[in-house]
Structures are given as structure tokens and as C-alpha cells.
Amino acid sequence: MEIQLVSFDISRFTAKERQFRIDSITKILNETAADFIMFSQHVLNNKEDLEAIEKNVHNNKIVALFELKESNDLKGNRLYIFKDGSLFNLKTYQIFATSQEATEDYIEYLIAELEQRRQFEVAGKHFLIFQCGENNILKGNSSTAEFRISNRLDLKKQFAKILDDADIILNPVHSRWSRYGCFLSRMRKFSEKKRYCFSCTRLLDERQLKRARQSPGHNVTQVVMHSKRLVNPIYTNEFEPYLLQSYIIE
Secondary structure: OEEEEEEOEOOOOOHHHHHHHHHHHHHHHHHOOOOEEEEOOOOEOOHHHHHHHHHHOOOOOOEEEEEEOOEOOEOOOEEEEEEOOEEEEEEEEOOOOOOOOOOHHHHHHHHHHHHHOOEEEEOOEEEEEOOHHHHHHEEEOOOOEEEOOOOOHHHHHHHHHHHHOOOEEEEEOOOOOOOHHHHHHHHHHHOOOOOEEEEEOOEOOHHHHHHHHHOOOOOOOEEEEEOOEEOOOOEEOOOOOOEEEEEEOO
16 A cells, blocks of 8 residues: 655745646646655645645545644634545544643543544545644553553543554644654554554755655654654655655554
8 A cells, every 4th residue: 555645835825836836746646656644734725726736636536634723714723535436524623732731621522533533444444534733542652652641441432442442643734843752752642562653744945845845754843653763765756936845664
């Protein structure tokens, strides 16, 4: 199975930039040989941009994940899946962003969302989505990570089962982590028991794009782990003003 991650920069959505992204994403989806693509968060401006892509993509085999900051006056950071040539609203949004917001009530709410709306399958693989700072459901440091609400054994058991049922965990992120060591620790936790964990964020500038291309397996824009180890991409694009990397998984 082939999975691709795509990261654009954080440019403002001018009319020119908006059209460039619509055209680029349409081209990527139509020409890819991958089974699944995850785009960095807020890669598009609104649902109308997604509908423009839906209209012009003719590759019915590709599955792709998008997140929109705004979605027709609904609560922000909503998730959409492109599958079988059509766009589907997963009817879920980011529950919390920081460790301070990761209270017992919100974690209980997130676990319900994980069970009901954050799972899908591609090519026989079971996917699970944590949006950005929702990885604060784990706590720890650069060496360890564990379930945050340690005194709720029922929630801990429920959370463990959700992870055990997943083959691939996705963690699309909005911006670079200030405590990158802690972030990597959480990715290692997610990738235990032979799971894969994929995370990607937006590029800050051309220098970050250049560094990612110079060291594609160890960049802060796109991170992939399997069984607690970093995974190197089999392909990194060379010329376009965005980062696209491909991974083959078992």
C-alpha cells in the first residue's frame, strides 16, 4: 500500500494562491498511483474549493483526507474524505488543541468521536484520525507518553482498544511543535504494536522545504513512524513549491 503526504506553505489565500492550490491538488489526485493521500491542515480555504476539486478529479481509486478551517458557518477544523470520486463530510471537528484543554470531559468526548466518526478503511487497512493537538490525549516527555487521565481505568481501556483496532494513525497538524521531542514521543506511542503513524504540517517557508528535501526521512514537516521507529520515504518531489513524499507500508 502506498501513502502520500502533501504540505503546502502558509501563504495567505489570495485569488492566485487559491487557484494554484486547487489546480495543484487536482493534478496530484488525478496523477497519483498512491492509495491514500493526507494533505496538511487548512490546505484549502473553504468547502467551495473542495467542491471545485471534486468536480475535476477523475481518479476514483484515490482516497484523500482534507481539513477546512471554516465550513459554511459550522464550527471550524472540520474533516472531509474524498473517496470513490465524491466528497464526504466526516461530521467531526477538532475537540481540543492544548494539554490545558485536554480535560477529562473533553477526552471522554474525543474518545466517543474516535469510535464514531474518526475511522475509515482503505485497501483493507483501518485508519484512525487525531487532529493536531488532540495528541494531547497523551502526556509525558521526550522519552515517554501515556494516557493522560490515569485515574479513569475505564477510559484508558477504551482508548487502548481503539488504538489496538487501528492499523494506521493519522495526525494532521497545523503548525510546527514547540516541544518537538514530546511530539515525537507521542508518535512513538501511537506507532506501538506494529502500527503506522503519519503526521504532516504546513511548510513555513522555502528554507524549510529545502531542508525537508535534503533530509527527507528526518524533517519536521512530515513524520512517519512504524513500531516506534522513523520511516524514510521512497520518493520526495524535487521541483514543485510544495512537499510531497511517498511511503510504502506492509
